[in-house]
Amino acid sequence: MTKRLYADLSEWWPLMSPPADYAKEADEIDHLISEAVPDARRILELGSGGGHLAANLKARFDMTLVDLSPAMLAVSKRLNPDCRHLTGDMRTFRLDESFDIVLIHDAIMHMTSADDLAAALATARAHLKPGGIGLFCPDCTLESYEPGTSSGGSDGQGRGMRFLEWDQPIRPGDNRYRVDLVYLLKDGDAPVRIEQDGDDFAVYAQSQWLSMLGKAGFSGVELHLVSGREVFLAGAA
Numbered sequence: 001m002t003k004r005l006y007a008d009l010s011e012w013w014p015l016m017s018p019p020a021d022y023a024k025e026a027d028e029i030d031h032l033i034s035e036a037v038p039d040a041r042r043i044l045e046l047g048s049g050g051g052h053l054a055a056n057l058k059a060r061f062d063m064t065l066v067d068l069s070p071a072m073l074a075v076s077k078r079l080n081p082d083c084r085h086l087t088g089d090m091r092t093f094r095l096d097e098s099f100d101i102v103l104i105h106d107a108i109m110h111m112t113s114a115d116d117l118a119a120a121l122a123t124a125r126a127h128l129k130p131g132g133i134g135l136f137c138p139d140c141t142l143e144s145y146e147p148g149t150s151s152g153g154s155d156g157q158g159r160g161m162r163f164l165e166w167d168q169p170i171r172p173g174d175n176r177y178r179v180d181l182v183y184l185l186k187d188g189d190a191p192v193r194i195e196q197d198g199d200d201f202a203v204y205a206q207s208q209w210l211s212m213l214g215k216a217g218f219s220g221v222e223l224h225l226v227s228g229r230e231v232f233l234a235g236a237a
C-alpha cells in the first residue's frame with residue numbers, strides 16, 4: 001500500500017473527510033443492523049481508518065476497530081478513546097472472539113485481487129456469531145463505478161486542507177483503477193504546501209460479490225443502498 005494518507009499525511013484525514021459527514025450513513029447502517037439483528041451489540045470493524053464511521057456508531061454499539069496503519073489508528077484513538085483499537089491486516093487478522101456484526105466500509109476498496117477479497121471475507125466470517133451478519137460497503141461496484149474528479153476538504157483549528165481526486169477509468173481487462181490525489185495543506189501562517197498521493201483501487205461486479213460471499217460461507221445475501229452506496233448484508237448461518 002503506497003498511500004501517504006495512511007502514513008505521513010494521516011493527521012490530515014479528519015479535515016479531508018470530517019467525522020460529521022458520516023452521520024447519515026451511520027444512521028442508515030444502524031437501521032439495517034437493527035432490522036437484521038435487533039439485539040446486536042458488538043461490532044468488529046476491519047479497516048476502520050480514522051474511526052469516522054465508528055464515531056457515529058459507538059453510542060449504540062461496542063466497537064472493536066482494526067486497521068493495518070498505526071498512523072490511522074492513532075488518529076482514531078484520539079477521536080474514539082472509548083473504543084478498542086487493534087493493529088491488523090483484514091486478510092489475516094484473527095482474534096479468538098466472535099461478534100454480532102463484522103463491518104468493512106470503504107477499506108474494502110484496497111482488496112485489489114480476488115484472493116485478497118476472499119481472504120478479507122474469510123476473516124469477517126471467522127469472527128461472526130451464529131445469527132450474526134457481515135456488512136460490506138464498497139464505494140462502488142463494477143456496475144456503479146464512474147471515473148471522474150472530485151474535490152473537498154475543510155478547515156480546523158489553525159489548519160486547513162483541500163484536495164483534488166482524479167479517478168481513472170477501470171483498466172481494460174482488469175478490475176482496478178488508479179486514483180491520483182493532490183492535497184493543499186495549510187498549517188498556521190505557513191505557505192500552503194502541496195503533496196501528491198495515489199493508489200490502485202478495485203471494483204467487483206455485484207455477481208462476483210454474491211459468489212465470493214457464498215464461497216466464504218455467508219448465506220441470505222441482501223443488497224441494500226445506503227447513502228447511495230451498494231451495501232452487501234450477509235448472514236452467518
Ligand SMILES: C[S@@+](CC[C@H](N)C(=O)[O-])C[C@H]1O[C@@H](n2cnc3c(N)ncnc32)[C@H](O)[C@@H]1O
Nearest residue numbers: 047049050051052053068069072089090107110
Ligand atoms: C479510507 S480509510 C477508512 C476510513 C474509515 N472509513 C473512517 O471512517 O475513518 C481506509 C483504511 O483502510 C486501511 N487498510 C487498507 N488495507 C488494509 C488491510 N489489508 N487491512 C486492514 N486495514 C487496511 C488503511 O490503513 C486505511 O486506514
